[in-house]
Amino acid sequence: MRVPHEWHKDFFKNSFYNPASPAAVEQAPAEAAFVLKQLKLKKGAALLDLCCGPGRHAVEFAKRGLAVTGLDFSREYLEEAAARARKKKVKLRLVCGDMRRLKFDREFDAAVNLFTSFGYFQKFSDDIRTLKGVARALRPGGLFLMDIIHGDFLRDNFRAKNWHDMGEYFHLEERTDSRDGMFNTWTRVPKDGGEIQERTFFSRIYDKKRISAALGKAGLKPLKFWGSFSGRPLTAKTVRLIVLARKAG
Numbered sequence: 362m363r364v365p366h367e368w369h370k371d372f373f374k375n376s377f378y379n380p381a382s383p384a385a386v387e388q389a390p391a392e393a394a395f396v397l398k399q400l401k402l403k404k405g406a407a408l409l410d411l412c413c414g415p416g417r418h419a420v421e422f423a424k425r426g427l428a429v430t431g432l433d434f435s436r437e438y439l440e441e442a443a444a445r446a447r448k449k450k451v452k453l454r455l456v457c458g459d460m461r462r463l464k465f466d467r468e469f470d471a472a473v474n475l476f477t478s479f480g481y482f483q484k485f486s487d488d489i490r491t492l493k494g495v496a497r498a499l500r501p502g503g504l505f506l507m508d509i510i511h512g513d514f515l516r517d518n519f520r521a522k523n524w525h526d527m528g529e530y531f532h533l534e535e536r537t538d539s540r541d542g543m544f545n546t547w548t549r550v551p552k553d554g555g556e557i558q559e560r561t562f563f564s565r566i567y568d569k570k571r572i573s574a575a576l577g578k579a580g581l582k583p584l585k586f587w588g589s590f591s592g593r594p595l596t597a598k599t600v601r602l603i604v605l606a607r608k609a610g
């Protein structure tokens with residue numbers, strides 16, 4: 362199976378998908394609180410939210426006194442993040458860029474990458490390039506927390522087809538297993554007879570062993586794993602894989 366080159370540009374746009382659904386926005390304060398409990402940062406510390414999207418976590422981090430930089434390639438989502446920051450009366454530094462080409466150098470005390478904003482590239486070397494960029498962006502000893510979908514759970518619960526009723530539209534997910542990941546096709550069928558939209562994307566599947574190896578290649582040492590933002594241990598039954606890693610030094 363093939364996916365369009367740079368598929369993310371046609372996928373992460375409001376006309377198709379926005380990660381800041383009302384339910385996701387509601388969960389953000391509790392998720393941010395868990396992240397900050399693990400990062401133990403002092404007030405004013407510099408935090409990078411890599412692939413911040415519409416900024417639902419970034420504003421929570423800023424509300425707690427951190428100097429937050431959010432990076433995303435989507436200008437639409439960054440505009441939404443800026444509006445959210447204005448509404449919450451917090452400051453965010455927002456950077457439009459590609460996660461594979463980070464230009465920061467030892468600027469951050471910590472970095473986060475949340476809600477499976479990783480594993481999008483068909484070339485594994487692009488994932489490593491991204492992680493190396495994160496390592497370079499961190500000060501020595503800096504922490505990196507990632508939240509991605511758990512490969513063990515996905516493999517054990519693989520369903521080639523899944524329909525969801527999303528209220529205004531039906532959402533169909535179709536998956537094809539490949540050696541390193543999955544090809545996913547999402548189809549949105551509006552109930553009012555509007556235009557049917559379909560996008561195909563790739564997601565590389567990471568379990569504890571694979572993400573540890575990838576982080577290690579980039580000079581990031583995994584320290585702890587969890588299976589949820591309530592601190593549940595990581596098991597094959599947990600949908601999420603949350604990992605905390607540290608840059609040597």
Ligand SMILES: C[S@@+](CC[C@H](N)C(=O)[O-])C[C@H]1O[C@@H](n2cnc3c(N)ncnc32)[C@H](O)[C@@H]1O
Nearest residue numbers: 369373380412413414433434435459460476478
């Ligand atoms: C699943 S969303 C999560 C967004 C945000 N972290 C959240 O939890 O709401 C993935 C994000 O990754 C961004 N993204 C995708 N590919 C990217 C790339 N190559 N470089 C930078 N950002 C990218 C998308 O624009 C989107 O905002």
